[in-house]
Amino acid sequence: MSEPGVVIVGAGHAGGSAAAFLRQYGFTGPLSLIGEEPLAPYQRPPLSKAWLKGEADAEALMLRPDSFYSENDIVLRLGVRAERIDRDARTVILSGGEAVPYATLILATGARARRIPLPGLDLGGVLALRTAADADQLKSALGPGRRLAVIGGGYIGLEAAASARALGAEAVVIEREPRVLARVACEALSTFFQDYHRKHGVHFILDAGVEGIVGGDGRAAAVKLAGGDLVEADAFLVGVGAVPNQELAVDAGLHCSDGIVVDLEARTSDPAIFAIGDCTRRPMPLYGARMHRLESVPNALEQAKQAASALTGRPAPAGEVPWFWSDQYDLKLQIAGLPFDAVQTVIRGDIAAAKFAVFHLDAEHRLQAVEAVNAPPEFMAGRLLIGQRKAVAPDKLRDMSISMKEVAA
Amino acid sequence: MAKITYIAHDGSSRTLEVKAGLTVMEGAVKNNVPGIDADCGGACACATCHVYVDEAWMDKVGAASAMEESMLDFAEGVKPNSRLSCQIKVTDALDGLVVTTPESQH
Numbered sequence: 001m002s003e004p005g006v007v008i009v010g011a012g013h014a015g016g017s018a019a020a021f022l023r024q025y026g027f028t029g030p031l032s033l034i035g036e037e038p039l040a041p042y043q044r045p046p047l048s049k050a051w052l053k054g055e056a057d058a059e060a061l062m063l064r065p066d067s068f069y070s071e072n073d074i075v076l077r078l079g080v081r082a083e084r085i086d087r088d089a090r091t092v093i094l095s096g097g098e099a100v101p102y103a104t105l106i107l108a109t110g111a112r113a114r115r116i117p118l119p120g121l122d123l124g125g126v127l128a129l130r131t132a133a134d135a136d137q138l139k140s141a142l143g144p145g146r147r148l149a150v151i152g153g154g155y156i157g158l159e160a161a162a163s164a165r166a167l168g169a170e171a172v173v174i175e176r177e178p179r180v181l182a183r184v185a186c187e188a189l190s191t192f193f194q195d196y197h198r199k200h201g202v203h204f205i206l207d208a209g210v211e212g213i214v215g216g217d218g219r220a221a222a223v224k225l226a227g228g229d230l231v232e233a234d235a236f237l238v239g240v241g242a243v244p245n246q247e248l249a250v251d252a253g254l255h256c257s258d259g260i261v262v263d264l265e266a267r268t269s270d271p272a273i274f275a276i277g278d279c280t281r282r283p284m285p286l287y288g289a290r291m292h293r294l295e296s297v298p299n300a301l302e303q304a305k306q307a308a309s310a311l312t313g314r315p316a317p318a319g320e321v322p323w324f325w326s327d328q329y330d331l332k333l334q335i336a337g338l339p340f341d342a343v344q345t346v347i348r349g350d351i352a353a354a355k356f357a358v359f360h361l362d363a364e365h366r367l368q369a370v371e372a373v374n375a376p377p378e379f380m381a382g383r384l385l386i387g388q389r390k391a392v393a394p395d396k397l398r399d400m401s402i403s404m405k406e407v408a409a
Numbered sequence: 410m411a412k413i414t415y416i417a418h419d420g421s422s423r424t425l426e427v428k429a430g431l432t433v434m435e436g437a438v439k440n441n442v443p444g445i446d447a448d449c450g451g452a453c454a455c456a457t458c459h460v461y462v463d464e465a466w467m468d469k470v471g472a473a474s475a476m477e478e479s480m481l482d483f484a485e486g487v488k489p490n491s492r493l494s495c496q497i498k499v500t501d502a503l504d505g506l507v508v509t510t511p512e513s514q515h
Contacts, residue, residue: 020441043450064439072441298448298455325454332476334454376476380456380483405482 004101009082011035014277014300015108016063021308023072032075047135048159053166085252111242111278120213123220126236141235144168149233153180156239161202162328172203244279259293265310266303276303287340321386334379337369337386346397365391381408411504415442418512427499434458434495444510451495456484457514458494463507486511
């Protein structure tokens, strides 16, 4: 048995980055990275975008080359599942029964696609999109003459629909709410995206309940809607959100609440255990005493830095404004902040020209969030303004004759 | 292949062989060069891969797109030779390129 060092469970973007930052910051002790998937850490965002469209290859997807891990003395153990944490013995018990000792444990277990209780979900051709293996399956099911049915009009579903169109396949998106992106974007943005997708040939069935997926010979053939209508397709993607992989932490008695609860050092309720990335619920210092779950690469990197800094005695990294992005067709959507306590929205730019931003202000006119479509200055300035927490006049934001540089000055 | 030298804010430097076709950002990230964060993975969406291109190489790396320019406008410590390294594709012609990373990527 080796000397206990830092053990990271979860070899995704968060786990892989934590290992890299620890070495970058001068940590010289034993460091191992345990992952359930057979692949070294890779980037998930392209799976529904560039990679799905065939614009990025497997090598481009990898966060770092395999040689990186041996060169940096990082023990990479892939295809292994962590089954249990023994906090008293400070060990992680792996699927084979081996107990790996740790001085510090970092949980980077990510999130998994939410499964809704739906008949027919196990039929062949019904897919989720979370891993490279999922994306492989989806890609091979798409092409000219094929039809993709997406259940759930969130980012994953819309990005997959756009990629399907780029590959020459038909795409239909079925959404329970009256508009797409209902949970994650404002109404103006939803409407804009629906229109843009329609122009690119995507069909929408909104306000629609799904009864199940039907088929024969073990293969899915159609989505059965609540009214009984059938939506036939060749491939089916269920994209209805993600749930945090917190079971290891719950079983170990760590404080969890729809996510492993951590502080701003990414420490859990056990000081020897950190948690980072999609699996966590974290403080949001910009938004009062709120705790929130952020599913994004910037958050994974921020928390990886927090944990690596705490473990190497570096000063805590500066707080970041949360942000997200999505690419669909020729649209670059960039979102900064979260619209907590927002009471007013201000639109800047021209929605019809697909170049605009929606600003969300609270009652004191402080910018809480900005959603920018093909509008990088609005996004970048918005991100600064959100971080500064000072009031901005709505008229100034709306006025295109005042540059965003001036607004942010 | 091109030899690229990444100089950190503190003056320390690393010279790496980067495959043609990758970006200057990917060359840094894949080799754990400090100071280039690249939060968005190269989508020109975040400006956390900001570098200063050595003056002698400014012509060879080409001009920034309008999108990149407007991202750079808001990056910290921008200078005339600022670029987003995710937007510089490595070619054999860039053999010898020298870039310096800023103090902070925010």
